[in-house]
Each structure stands twice: as structure tokens, then as C-alpha cells.
Amino acid sequence: DAEITQSPRHKITETGRQVTLACHQTWNHNNMFWYRQDLGHGLRLIHYSYGVHDTNKGEVSDGYSVSRSNTEDLPLTLESAASSQTSVYFCASSPAGEAYGYTFGSGTRLTVV
Amino acid sequence: AQSVSQHNHHVILSEAASLELGCNYSYGGTVNLFWYVQYPGQHLQLLLKYFSGDPLVKGIKGFEAEFIKSKFSFNLRKPSVQWSDTAEYFCAVNRKGYQKVTFGIGTKLQVIP
Numbered sequence: 001d002a003e004i005t006q007s008p009r010h011k012i013t014e015t016g017r018q019v020t021l022a023c024h025q026t027w028n029h030n031n032m033f034w035y036r037q038d039l040g041h042g043l044r045l046i047h048y049s050y051g052v053h054d055t056n057k058g059e060v061s062d063g064y065s066v067s068r069s070n071t072e073d074l075p076l077t078l079e080s081a082a083s084s085q086t087s088v089y090f091c092a093s094s095p096a097g098e099a100y101g102y103t104f105g106s107g108t109r110l111t112v113v
Numbered sequence: 114a115q116s117v118s119q120h121n122h123h124v125i126l127s128e129a130a131s132l133e134l135g136c137n138y139s140y141g142g143t144v145n146l147f148w149y150v151q152y153p154g155q156h157l158q159l160l161l162k163y164f165s166g167d168p169l170v171k172g173i174k175g176f177e178a179e180f181i182k183s184k185f186s187f188n189l190r191k192p193s194v195q196w197s198d199t200a201e202y203f204c205a206v207n208r209k210g211y212q213k214v215t216f217g218i219g220t221k222l223q224v225i226p
Binding site for chain 1: 145147149155156157158159162164203207209210211212213214215216217218219
């Protein structure tokens with residue numbers, strides 16, 4: 001069965017370290033998205049991609065970067081982790097087009113100490 | 114840019130009570146609308162969606178939502194909730210022709226047996 005997987009499920013890192021969160025989907029979806037979920041803020045878009053080599057900034061992109069070298073993967077990198085980036089991170093994917101809902105991964109809980 | 118408002122942040126109901134969760138969006142043009150559900154400790158799942166046609170949309174698990182264009186609303190309803198409906202519910206919107214979706218901050222529903 002097709003799926004979207006995130007790894008790791010939990011991570012604790014120190015302030016200033018570079019961290020990469022993985023997202024891998026086998027749906028063959030063109031679109032991929034990264035969101036962070038925080039109490040009182042709901043889901044906020046970090047970065048998104050509409051296809052290979054396409055990346056775009058979302059509303060809270062500062063301190064994060066992504067790259068899309070193939071259809072399946074959209075890794076999210078925190079260049080220099082900060083305590084404000086402690087959050088739950090969700091990856092999502094969808095087929096090209098506006099008429100589809102998103103398929104979400106199970107999330108990564110990141111703690112920056 | 115469009116925005117989504119969910120006015121009820123925390124709702125507590127007894128089993129068998131009826132449910133209505135409010136969702137309003139701010140964009141004046143045509144939109145696509147979604148409701149997602151997140152069960153405790155899990156990822157978001159698509160509950161239902163509206164793109165066109167009948168403004169009353171039926172989704173999984175007995176949920177339905179009604180699009181009222183004049184009120185910019187897309188309220189979620191269920192005639193009789195169960196304990197297993199305890200979850201967080203997110204309303205989301207995208208503009209016609211655009212693939213990026215904006216989420217509301219979510220409503221936590223607690224159903225008491």
C-alpha cells in the first residue's frame with residue numbers, strides 16, 4: 001500500500017545544531033508540504049513543493065530549508081535549531097491540482113534544548 | 114490571502130448529543146473547503162471536502178458539512194456523537210485554481226461517555 005512516512009518520530013537536539021527531518025511518500029504525488037503544529041496556532045505552512053526541483057516558502061519559513069531532488073522525498077532542514085522550533089512537524093502530500101485533500105504523515109516531535 | 118476562523122476552540126459534549134463546529138473563511142472568491150480530523154496521538158485525516166455542486170457534503174463516520182456561500186461558512190455537523198469522536202477537528206480552505214491550503218487553528222472535541 002502507498003504511504004507517507006516521517007522519520008524520526010521523536011528527536012531531541014541541542015540549540016545551534018543542524019537537524020534534518022525526513023519525509024518519504026510512495027503515492028507518486030507531485031505536491032509535498034511541511035507544516036508545524038503548535039498549541040494555539042494550529043497548522044502553519046513552512047515550505048512546499050509542486051514537483052522535482054520546485055520549492056516555495058510558506059508563512060513560517062525562516063530558519064528552515066527544503067530540497068526536492070526526486071518525487072518521493074522532501075527533507076526539512078533546520079539550519080541552526082532554536083528553542084522556538086520545538087514543535088510537532090507534519091509532512092503531507094497530494095496529487096497535482098486543487099481538488100484533492102492532503103495525505104499526512106504521522107509527524108515528528110522535535111524538542112530543542 | 115485567505116484565512117480560516119474556527120470560533121470554538123474546545124467543545125465538550127455527552128455521547129448522543131448533536132455536534133456543530135463552526136468554520137468561517139475570509140476570501141471573497143470561489144474556494145474549496147475541507148474538514149480534517151486528528152485523533153489523539155495520530156496524524157490528520159481527511160473527513161470531507163467541498164468543491165462544487167450540492168452544498169451539503171457527506172463524509173466518513175456520519176459527519177456532514179454545509180457550505181453557505183453568503184455566510185462564508187462551512188460548518189461541520191454530526192447528529193449523534195460517540196466517545197470515539199473525541200479528536201481535534203480542522204477546517205481548511207484553498208482558493209480555486211490554487212493548490213496551497215490554509216488551515217484553521219482547530220477545535221478540540223471531547224465526548225464524555
